[in-house]
Amino acid sequence: MKRIGVLTSGGDSPGMNPAIRAVVRKAIYHNVEVFGVRYGYQGLMDGNIFQMDLGSVGDIIHRGGTMLFSARSEEFKTDEGQEKAIEQMKKHGIDGLIVIGGDGSFRGAQKLTEKGFPCIGVPGTIDNDIAGTDFTIGFDTALNTVIEAIDRVRDTATSHERTYIIETMGRNAGDLALWAGLSGGAESIIIPEKEEPFTDICDRLVRGHQRGKKHSIIVLAEGVGSAFDFGDRITKETGLETRVTVLGYIQRGGSPTAQDRVLASRLGAKAVELLIEGKEGRMVGIQNNHLVDYDINEILSAKHHINLDMYNLSKQLSI
Ligand code: ADP
Helix, strand or coil, rough: EEEEEEEECEEEEEEHHHHHHHHHHHHHHHHCCEEEECCCCHHHHHHCEEEEEEHCCCCCCCCCCCCCCCCCCCCCCHHHHHHHHHHHHHCCCCCCCEECCCCHHHHHHHHHHHCCCCCCEEEEECCCCCCCCCEEECCCHHHHHHHHHHHHHHHHCCCCCCCEEEEEECCCCCHHHHHHHHHCCCCCCCCCCCCHHHHHHHHHHHHHHHCCCEEEEEEEHHHHHHHHHHHHHHHHHHCEEEEEECCCCHHHCCCCCHHHHHHHHHHHHHHHHHHHHHCCCCEEEEECEEEEEEHHHHHHHHHCCCCHHHHHHHHHHHC
């Protein structure tokens, strides 16, 4: 492996920059040249490719977003699009590609690998919805953003007797809501993976209210549905006043936390090692603080699971 490419694809996440930095520096450390691709697979097909050196990734370790920009591309999902991308890489003499992104991006990486072009996936998404890794790059930063928001809502909540519902991102995964709910001391955590009878949620709110609780906080994952609809149902059922905060895109931004920077550095470097070893079609991950790698097909057909112990604990702590 003499020359590798790196791109970020799909939804961006805080920590993609330190991951790019690790790929570039680790490759150069091993005397492998690195080419950056702007705008994900779209940029790959368009030939938006440039050589990177040690200085290209200076001063980015603390920045959110991705210096390589990200994009979504329908054209790349076609055989012609993928062949166009491979042609561009051949033109630049690139013989391996590192894709930093979520599961959609990994499908693309798998397609390229099947067409004979070696790719390695690095999980970068705030959703923490990828199998085979305990954490994805960006999750910890987003989690801390959500907690800060919950703490702020809690401050103002003490002045009013209301039920506050905070909607978090996470697509179909409840990790962000679960971790934020537990660390933010929420009364209820509503996630797609675990359905709790609506009457139980209402009973808990009413019980709290009756024993003099001034306010309640519910964290709801977007995968469950609209927090506004949920708030209306609560009011109808209990008579309690509700206020909704949909956190939205602020969860995707911000300077990556130390955890995310370390994770991004380790996973980015590991991806380079795998390419150098001649591996392909694999995703790097972290499990029990050990770096692991799995066949991308295996990852895509497996399911990420929430930590049920944490879910049950949150219930016990919010009786
Ligand atoms: P994420 O990687 O964050 O899950 P997307 O699902 O939007 O984001 O995927 C990012 C890009 O990956 C898509 O715009 C597309 O170009 C590519 N991609 C997604 N699914 C496939 C697929 N089945 N085959 C080839 N490329 C795909």
